[in-house]
Amino acid sequence: MSIQNWAWSDRLSLKHEMMDETHQEFVALCSALSLSEEHSPFLDRLDALIEHSIAHFEQENTWMDDFAFPPAGCHKGEHDAVLQVMQEVRRRYAGGERDLGQSLAEELPLWFEHHVDTMDNMLAQFLISNQLALAEHEKASPQLA
Template sequence: MNAQQTSHNDHHAHHAQRKTKRVERLEWSDALLLGHGPMDDEHREFVQVVTALRNSTAHTALTALDAVEKHLIAHFDLEHAWMDKTGFPDVYSRCHRDQHDEVLASVFHVHQLAAIGQIGLGAVHRLAQSLMDWFPGHADYMDSSLSAWINGKTHGGQAVVLRRNLVHEERVPDESQAEAA
């Protein structure tokens, strides 16, 4: 195994160990901004289509699945084009693309089974929940590095991202800490 393969495997293993946190509600906010406008626009749309899937009914689930699938294909193709156009390092590009492939495979599988009636609304909602749980970590870990790379290549520096009205969870004291103060 060469050094580049080892680096890719180490990177992939590191990513695989990251834990996803259950997201009760996925809403677009400044907390999700990464500083590359077109990517932020794609992410805003992702939040919309996945929220619609999570809130779908038995009558709207297939339409919502179709919308998620179409969005993800276009979204991932666009990110792949940015990687290619800007010379994003191959070791990170492969890991990023692998994650996209895994997500698309899951969406395709659920969509196919739902279309033939082999799974119901519960499975569709579980897929939506999985996408909601996956997205923040993917955006923070994978897409933020791509955004920074693109901004560095196209603008010669990093974007300044102004996020309004944010409270960092770990900086908010819990009740016992507030009483002690």
């Protein structure tokens, strides 16, 4: 996989509409890290990705809490760890370690694809089956809907 043409594809879809929309945004902001400085300052693009990631992870963390998702601790731990890496790269890049920008741009797509295949995939399946069960329950007990 070349980071130059890393983009959203159906291969990343988890069939959960809100999650897929958020993930499309992550992919767009993440691949923008590979643009040149002439396009826009790297730190502006990294800040946009960090801002997105805080909201993206918070949304998933809230779903995990709301639906008592069993492996929530492990999943939240991956969110916290990657966010810390992004913030550390931001700090060091601002301090002059420019090579780290390119490394982050190359590593994040690999991290994300693995995270989607494992953690987010499990969460999406869990949410879909819980939402189906809830819809079935509301159909059977319309007065509760």
